[in-house]
Amino acid sequence: xxxxxxxxxxxxxxxxxxTLKFGDDEDVFEEVIVLVKADEKDHARQxxxxxxxxxxxxxxxGGTTTWRFVTVLDCFELVDNIEGDIDFQEVYSRYILVEPGxxxxxxxxxxxxxx
Numbered sequence: 001x002x003x004x005x006x007x008x009x010x011x012x013x014x015x016x017x018x019t020l021k022f023g024d025d026e027d028v029f030e031e032v033i034v035l036v037k038a039d040e041k042d043h044a045r046q047x048x049x050x051x052x053x054x055x056x057x058x059x060x061x062g063g064t065t066t067w068r069f070v071t072v073l074d075c076f077e078l079v080d081n082i083e084g085d086i087d088f089q090e091v092y093s094r095y096i097l098v099e100p101g102x103x104x105x106x107x108x109x110x111x112x113x114x115x
Contacts, residue, residue: 002037004078004086005044009034009052010070010113012104016063026097029107030067033092035082045072051088070104073113 013028038044052069059065098107108114 002039004080004082005036005038005041005075006078006091007034007036007044007048007072008032008074008092008113009048009072010104010108011052011067012070014066014068015059016065025100027100027102029070029096029098029104031073031092031094031096031111031113032090035078035086035089035091037087041075041077045075048072071108073108074115 009032011030011032013030034048036044036047038047049069049072054066054068056064056066096107096111098110
């Protein structure tokens with residue numbers, strides 16, 4: 001029987017240079033937590049990394065936006081037994097708006113995302 005893991009990871013939004021900024025000039029990251037079924041912790045991490053593909057689309061300003069996978073921030077086994085199809089179900093997400101040029105490492109440190 002597979003175990004259930006909570007996996008937290010970080011995405012970064014990258015806009016093309018021709019994209020007009022609306023409002024404040026900010027870069028965007030997204031912190032996401034999903035539930036994953038796996039045999040062990042490392043397998044859960046690898047499933048999340050393997051599942052994610054960069055997503056590029058035309059944005060409202062006529063430029064492009066690409067969401068890219070940055071890193072797995074945390075992974076732990078749940079002790080609860082959850083019924084149903086929960087594999088890759090998102091349970092939490094938040095956008096983090098930062099000053100332009102802020103690196104992923106700075107976001108992780110400043111928002112304590114690795115805790």
